[in-house]
């Protein structure tokens with residue numbers, strides 16, 4: 001599969017950039033996926049502005065991000081949490097992407113990761129991030145990996161100090177990639193499921 005990874009933080013020392021680099025290295029090590037890892041800084045974009053959209057169209061950075069998402073079979077994102085919610089960087093990118101037709105996120109398999117100096121590893125922010133993805137028809141994997149106390153979690157080579165972190169992340173990514181590689185989504189088989197239920201209740 002083609003796997004696209006990014007962390008919507010612009011900060012050079014971003015913990016989420018560290019997490020996404022480790023995730024990309026792991027996916028690459030599986031040797032049966034094409035890995036595309038990008039810095040979010042490669043996709044500069046203004047705040048969504050309807051007037052700008054009308055006068056100048058969709059910004060170049062948004063089109064570039066859209067292309068990466070379109071060509072990916074699955075997307076892995078490590079996102080910061082801001083004020084218990086989705087950071088403006090990611091929400092703004094999603095809002096711009098949603099102006100494209102077709103929306104590149106529709107029916108895309110997405111895995112959310114996170115990192116935060118706090119004790120919850122950004123989990124609250126990523127619960128909120130599920131909503132716009134869901135509204136746009138993406139499938140967000142139910143499991144989540146977050147690095148709590150991120151300021152203490154990495155060594156001088158930007159690897160996890162605690163080997164259990166890599167074990168947990170690898171296990172999650174393995175499960176996600178296996179799930180995302182299935183030809184049909186769970187929703188494609190819902191009618192089949194309901195038909196089976198109907199047949200059984202008639203017995």
Ligand SMILES: Cc1cc2nc3c(=O)[nH]c(=O)nc-3n(C[C@H](O)[C@H](O)[C@H](O)COP(=O)(O)O)c2cc1C
Pocket residue numbers: 009010011013014015016017079080081082083084085115116117118119120121122
């Ligand atoms: C505006 C703002 C709001 C934040 N809110 C939260 C928060 O609600 N929960 C949390 O765990 N960390 C919060 N933080 C701390 C971030 O987790 C921290 O800055 C983290 O390093 C951001 O991710 P990054 O390292 O990938 O840039 C906030 C930081 C900023 C700048």
